[in-house]
Structures are given as C-alpha cells and as structure tokens.
Amino acid sequence: MIRGDSTDYDLLDKWTKDFDCQGYKTCEIGVREGLGSKIIMDNVRNNYIHVGVDPYGNLEYQHYDDTGAYTCDYTDDMRDTMLKDFLPYRNQGKFTLCNMTDTKFMNDTEHRHSKFMFVHFDGPHMTKDVMTEAVWFANRSIKGTRFVFDDYKKYNMALIAQVLELYNFKVIESGKNKCLIEKKSDI
Numbered sequence: 001m002i003r004g005d006s007t008d009y010d011l012l013d014k015w016t017k018d019f020d021c022q023g024y025k026t027c028e029i030g031v032r033e034g035l036g037s038k039i040i041m042d043n044v045r046n047n048y049i050h051v052g053v054d055p056y057g058n059l060e061y062q063h064y065d066d067t068g069a070y071t072c073d074y075t076d077d078m079r080d081t082m083l084k085d086f087l088p089y090r091n092q093g094k095f096t097l098c099n100m101t102d103t104k105f106m107n108d109t110e111h112r113h114s115k116f117m118f119v120h121f122d123g124p125h126m127t128k129d130v131m132t133e134a135v136w137f138a139n140r141s142i143k144g145t146r147f148v149f150d151d152y153k154k155y156n157m158a159l160i161a162q163v164l165e166l167y168n169f170k171v172i173e174s175g176k177n178k179c180l181i182e183k184k185s186d187i
C-alpha cells in the first residue's frame with residue numbers, strides 16, 4: 001500500500017481532480033512512499049509527465065527553521081519500494097524519479113527549461129529552502145499553475161506567499177497542513 005505521512009490528502013485530491021495541465025509537467029519535491037505523487041498522477045489531465053524529486057539515502061539534514069539536523073526513515077529501500085509500486089505509471093511514461101536533492105534538480109538541464117502546471121512542495125521544510133524552490137518554479141509557471149505547500153505552518157508561509165504575489169500567485173484555500181496558491185495571470 002502506498003502511504004503518506006501527512007494529512008489533507010483529501011484537499012490534494014480535490015485540488016488535482018480533473019486539473020488540466022495543458023501538456024506541461026507536474027512535480028513533487030519530496031516523494032517518500034509516494035501518496036502525494038500517486039494522487040496527483042491519478043487525478044490530473046493532459047500532464048506531460050510527473051517528476052518526483054527526492055534524494056532518499058536517509059540523509060541527515062535540518063528539517064525545520066528551529067530544529068537541529070537529524071535523519072528520518074527516507075531510505076534507499078523506501079525508494080526501491082516506491083519505484084516498484086510506481087511501475088505501472090513508469091511503464092506508461094507518467095512518472096520519472098529525479099533521485100537527487102531539490103538544489104541539484106534546479107540545476108538539471110533536463111528540467112530547468114520546462115514549465116510546470118502543478119507542484120507539491122513536500123521536501124525540505126525550512127523557509128529558505130521552500131522559498132528558493134517556490135521562486136524557481138514561479139519562474140517556470142504559467143497562468144493557472146497551482147502550488148501546494150505541505151506543513152505550511154512549519155515555515156514562514158506568509159513571507160513565501162508575499163514573494164509569490166510578485167508572480168501573481170494568490171492563496172486560494174488552506175487546510176490544517178496544506179495550502180493551495182494559484183497563478184492568476186501571466187506577467
């Protein structure tokens with residue numbers, strides 16, 4: 001069974017249901033066992049491909065603004081199970097794993113010239129990391145692009161939303177853990 005480690009998956013389901021990706025990519029930063037990516041892939045329409053970004057490898061890193069560094073359970077065994085679970089999606093060309101950090105991904109030549117229609121931010125949860133990712137994807141967004149931030153109360157979401165206003169994103173709905181913002185017009 002593909003599990004998640006958060007809440008508000010019902011909201012992720014609602015925000016992705018029949019969402020038209022217009023031939024652009026979708027992405028999840030931080031895949032873990034894969035529930036977030038599964039919901040996105042099962043629900044959206046006209047998606048070019050869904051890109052999962054996750055280094056796994058049980059890395060020790062600082063998870064939140066106000067904690068120290070520690071490891072979780074994000075092992076390579078978890079990655080291998082996820083890849084097995086996603087075999088049907090991979091065989092249909094619907095999923096690709098970038099087995100690397102967000103930082104490395106943002107410099108990857110295969111994706112840095114792409115546009116993204118939907119992004120689930122669920123990797124590092126420090127304000128500076130989420131801000132860097134959000135601006136990178138905002139520069140690769142179009143009118144209607146949706147961003148969902150998990151655990152948004154754990155970092156300075158108000159600051160991130162304010163910066164994204166410069167790219168015409170507006171907060172649409174927030175749950176206990178997830179927050180949806182959408183790009184209202186091209187700039």
Ligand SMILES: C[S@@+](CC[C@H](N)C(=O)[O-])C[C@H]1O[C@@H](n2cnc3c(N)ncnc32)[C@H](O)[C@@H]1O
Binds near residue numbers: 030033037
């Ligand atoms: C909270 S879990 C993701 C949960 C998943 N999205 C879900 O819905 O079940 C966080 C994931 O982020 C990954 N991660 C940690 N550092 C990362 C980084 N620098 N870039 C991308 N992913 C990272 C971890 O390996 C872990 O799998």
